[in-house]
Amino acid sequence: xxHFLLLIWHALLISVFFAFLWRNDASGRRRLFLKxxxxxxxxxxxxxxLMFPFP
Amino acid sequence: xxxxxxxxxKKPKETGQAVEPVAYGLLAxxxxxxxxxxxxxxxxxxxxxxASVITAGFITGLVLGGELGVPKVENPFSWLATFAGMGNGxxxxxxxxxxxxxxxxxxxxxxxxxxxxxxxxxxxxYGKTFxxxxxxxxxxxxxxxxxxARGVKE
Numbered sequence: 001x002x003h004f005l006l007l008i009w010h011a012l013l014i015s016v017f018f019a020f021l022w023r024n025d026a027s028g029r030r031r032l033f034l035k036x037x038x039x040x041x042x043x044x045x046x047x048x049x050l051m052f053p054f055p
Numbered sequence: 056x057x058x059x060x061x062x063x064x065k066k067p068k069e070t071g072q073a074v075e076p077v078a079y080g081l082l083a084x085x086x087x088x089x090x091x092x093x094x095x096x097x098x099x100x101x102x103x104x105x106a107s108v109i110t111a112g113f114i115t116g117l118v119l120g121g122e123l124g125v126p127k128v129e130n131p132f133s134w135l136a137t138f139a140g141m142g143n144g145x146x147x148x149x150x151x152x153x154x155x156x157x158x159x160x161x162x163x164x165x166x167x168x169x170x171x172x173x174x175x176x177x178x179x180x181y182g183k184t185f186x187x188x189x190x191x192x193x194x195x196x197x198x199x200x201x202x203x204a205r206g207v208k209e
Contacts, residue, residue: 001178006181010185010188013108016104021105024209
């Protein structure tokens with residue numbers, strides 16, 4: 001089981017959901033999707049990396 | 056600095072426009088079948104997307120071996136997980152029925168229900184996260200249906 005792939009899949013589902021929930025136009029949805037998706041993936045990766053030294 | 060509020064940003068209450076009462080049947084429908092509330096309101100793209108995303112999240116949770124939220128005596132937070140899981144509507148009920156059977160479903164209420172999943176499995180927590188997330192997304196979709204039905208949102 002690839003944890004990073006699961007992170008990407010989870011971020012993808014949530015980003016698509018909120019893009020359609022909060023925006024009505026296609027360009028707004030695209031922008032919000034990219035923003036939330038990148039924040040979740042990059043943020044999750046960084047937090048995971050920062051937690052790496054801890055037991 | 057002056058903040059200029061746009062007219063379309065104002066809620067109907069602020070503009071003096073009447074707000075429609077909440078249609079509880081529609082909200083129940085939106086909860087029970089993810090996406091159906093939006094479909095009934097004519098928001099078909101949103102309905103399909105929400106139904107797909109919520110169902111995909113739920114199925115991913117099951118495939119990973121996640122536990123369905125059920126109340127447990129020893130864990131008060133399990134009630135929160137139960138609430139979140141119940142957000143999946145019919146998906147939650149079918150899975151609960153699958154795990155407990157009809158007899159077990161009624162005899163086990165509320166603290167004897169089985170939530171499934173493998174606690175020592177690698178995907179247990181991830182799966183549970185997907186199941187909870189899917190349920191919470193459906194609750195947000197129900198609130199969205201409420202807003203659209205009352206004319207607060209397009």
